[in-house]
Amino acid sequence: MIIVTRPSPEGEVLTTQLNQANFPAIHLPLFDITAGNDLVNLQQQLNQLLPLDIVIISSPQITYIIKNNLANLSLPKHVRYFAIGEKSAKLFGQLTKQSISYPEQENSEGLLQLLAHESLKNHNILILRGNTGRQLLMESLTLQQAKVKLIECYRRQPITYSNNILANNIDKQIIIVTSIENLLQLETYCQIAHKRQVNLIVTSERIFSHAKQLKWQKILLVASAHNQDLLTAIRRFYPNYGDNKLLKTTS
Template sequence: MIIVTRPSPEGEVLTQQLIEAKIPAQHLPLFNISTGNDLFNLPSELTKLKPSDIVIVTSPQVTYIIKNNLPNLLLPTNIQYFAVGNKSAKLFSQLTNSIISYPKQEDSEGLLQLLEEISLKNRSVLILRGDTGRPLLVNTLTHQKAKVKLIECYRRNPILYPPNILADHIEKQVIISTSTEHLLQLEAYCHNKHKQQANLIVTSWRIFAKAKCLNWQKVLLIDGANNQILFKTIITLCHNASI
């Protein structure tokens, strides 16, 4: 059984793709997404940006929450836009005609490598994110003398399930975790037997390292968090094992 923990709509889409491919899958989102404390300040923060300043989009949820709550948002065209991954870039490009750059390695480390190509000193950098996350990105850009401002576009609200919701057929479970926040939330439902027998798929070195610190034994790191990569990975796993 594939356990998809990523939030809607990506989690629902991936789960449906797996079911259509005759692979048992369950969507078990660990968070609901709601508007963040800074979302409605975003229009005024954008007007303060100067040419060559930077906006960074950290997840697809940024675009979803903007489209649902700020449908008429005007984005400046004389600044640079970056996203952590392809899906985040593709979705945000629906809001602007500007180019959204993103790294081949779709995580904070990859984006930092991409940003090494430009000088950040004294540039304003708006980071559009959730209520937590991306500390490496924030700390590194601040160290490089960028004027970093965090915009909490959305909040993650934990969804509570019965403690034993993942207690059956642990040895056949493949759990997908696409963020450190998801991994930590799994602690409420996954215990020693899970960490020894279940397969855990993660999408960055940072999540991989945290999983190892939490004593997960069977951790597979894949190159990117988009559904296409996740789907192909699971298909390969299914061809090599009974899950």
């Protein structure tokens, strides 16, 4: 069974795509997404931005939470918008009706490379994010003398399952993890056998490194968290689902 841990609604979409492609999959989100503590003040923060200041959208969840909670949010036209990845850019672009830049390497490191060509000194930068993450982004931009604020637009609330939710057919499991937070939460439900036998699919070098530190033995790194890229990778590396010769071992 392929277990999709990414939150709604992307998790359900990927699960449906996998099932339609004849890969048995279930959606097992590890977090609920709720409104963040800073969301109520987001309009005020945006109103204070000056020309050529920057807004960074860290994930698709930013757009989903704004649509559900701030339908009348007014987004300034005089600032520069950047996103971590293409999906985040396209979704937020529907709100702003403006061009949103994003890096080819869809992570914090890639965005920092893209921002290296921008004027940052003394400019305000709002990083729209969840209740954790993007510390590297904040620290690196601060070192470049930008005035950086982390804006908690949403919160991840852990979902509680029975401790043995993943206990059956461990050697036949593929688990998809798209954030470090999900990887760490996965520890709650994993046994030593999982780390030896399960095929773990991750979507960034940082998640890959953390998984190795946590002693996962079979890790497939997919360069993008796009659902279509994940589906393509599964078709490529697991065409005969269950054939252990196709696994990438990191031990």
